[in-house]
Amino acid sequence: MRSFFKVKTAEDIFESLRDIKPLEAESVTITVALSRILARDVISSEDLPGFQRSTMDGYALAAKDSFGASENLPTPLNIVGEVRMGEIPRFGLHRGECARISTGGMLPKGADAVVMVEYSQMVEDGIVEISRPVSPLENVILPDDDVKRRQVVLRKGTLLRPQDLGILAGLGISVVDVFSKPRAAIISTGEEIVDISQKPRVGQMRDINSYTLGGLCIKSGVEPLYLGIVRDRFEDLKLLIEKGISQADVVLLSGGSSVGVKDFTLDAFLSLDGVEMLAHGVSISPGKPTIIARKGNKTLWGLPGHPVSAMIIFDVFLRYLFGRLSGLSNLTEYNDHAIEAELDRNIESATGREDYIRVKLTHMEGKWLATPILGKSGLISTMVEADGIIKIGMNNEGLYKGEMVKVRLF
């Protein structure tokens, strides 16, 4: 078992994650539903606003009574009342009549438009002159202008934004069904790794990956479970992976995936019942020594120990995976936060793999310049210096200075 070594392309891996199913739905109140993903279509049971509303402060009137009005020859109208906010007007309008109305007020019977207060002038008590004509429905919202009864307001799979919470509130929907948040168990491995509360001896390193991966999880709407550090002992590793897979939807190990003699990650994955290997190595740089296994709808990831490599693998595959687990319908949303920038030097790249290059952005004369950051993937400082990453495709031998590139902010 140990000997097979199957390097996969990014496409292969996306393909093998395509049938990952979203998690169960749960009900949450809309005050905590921001950035959660709808598990069902929301259908309105009513019209919104439900009555004819004014969008302006002014006078409600029959539009035809204003036809011909001008600054030189304003039309006088009798004010027969004032619309009280939140109430049905108890009066109607006849020809030559109008009523004071505020923004959001309900139009009285006989009115089909509102003239703005700016185009009116009180001439005597009870009489106002209108200096501009309005057309029917001008400055008016119809009962079903915002939402129609039985309309699908929001679709299953929508990432809820502030305005989506607003429309739910407007319809009186205070609780909503969303997909459960994915949970990720995070484990660091390696004899040389110590907890950040410890002073490392020479030859040891503090655990960096638990924190970068935890941060990436939170940013992706995923709850991280920090399971700590395990030394390179098979039984310990296996127990912790079992704990992870029982408590979480995804297990993220880091550090145990290079071909070192003490790396038991692969064996530990394979020792679990019903586990299927998806990849042993991916054609991505940095990040090649990644092991991926799957057990039903759960996946196990042996990420590289190098902090930069582990972060790149997260960005390329795990954001996608978490999007699927979260039930997000538009998975390209995850790739939208990109800036166009001009590359300020040549970059070479090997064909047959995807290269991810860290870049620093500078704003110069109205455009963004992207400067590649060279540096080993073991150096977290290169990621701190970077503003984003650019991708060089499989069949590309490199990019030239002056080319426009898409920088994904990171």
Place this chain on the structure above:
Amino acid sequence: MRSFFKVKTAEDIFESLRDIKPLEAESVTITVALSRILARDVISSEDLPGFQRSTMDGYALAAKDSFGASENLPTPLNIVGEVRMGEIPRFGLHRGECARISTGGMLPKGADAVVMVEYSQMVEDGIVEISRPVSPLENVILPDDDVKRRQVVLRKGTLLRPQDLGILAGLGISVVDVFSKPRAAIISTGEEIVDISQKPRVGQMRDINSYTLGGLCIKSGVEPLYLGIVRDRFEDLKLLIEKGISQADVVLLSGGSSVGVKDFTLDAFLSLDGVEMLAHGVSISPGKPTIIARKGNKTLWGLPGHPVSAMIIFDVFLRYLFGRLSGLSNLTEYNDHAIEAELDRNIESATGREDYIRVKLTHMEGKWLATPILGKSGLISTMVEADGIIKIGMNNEGLYKGEMVKVRLF
């Protein structure tokens, strides 16, 4: 007092918010520090990694021992030991000697490079042949390659990203000083507004703005305090505003800012001790009927009742204000999430004001098309339909079909 009416430009308002000071610092552990903003420079007290590390699995050696090695004429070396992870090697290398080493292992004395296992071949027990030369320091990280002692690792004002948490972890910094989260008191006003738990009568509307504004706050790293709905009674409004200003850094009222007879927002603001008016009206559409006042480092906002207008004002000014209160040094970060798109029809705009246009994005033949969404600013559904907004500047009479525009995702 009631009569003065000062419409301000966006520039005026930014200018009057420029001296808003960041909030006090507080200490948080790095597992909850994501997206918080550093209140002090972080200076390293040590070198990272602190020792010479291998970045590969392979053999540590003196580079000069590999010079001349090739596939046809590999160089044999004696394996004199294996570097144990996390420990100082107890042996050194002499000429012609090498040691097994894993990624992250410490180089033994006498070694200055690592040859990858892929370029080696065991020929007999204790002897390995190297088929490729390495240069000094190849596949090696120096003791201070990642971070140098006394280096400023992260600057005050930095928005903490996953990699920033990683470098803090690497340096053993588990608690960090960040600026406190701003708090925003949210109040909806209007006789016609009812809580979302109530069934509105004809003429009434459920409270939408508390939820859109609350969502925008959370998205901006701000804690919303929902103070509920107040009817248009001066004393009630004043009491709630006083409550808001005592508990929060910013008070967001919505609904009471049009020039209606029952709008007491301005009076209520002016009735507070030490309040200075910043604007009564802003030259922005939608969003013109906005009242802004300031009391020391706190600000009071009378936002329009129309949901779209209130959201636009938040996006233009309040994100900026919350950036200042949060101590963010790079305030342009707030404007980075934009996509270049081609406008698919003409848009007219009035000069003398900034226009914000809702647009829907469609991906077509490798580029984004932006379609303006026409519709009254009282309709929250137009914002639900929109993917983003574009800005048309003060002195611009409009945009033409085919022009490239920046769409801020919203």
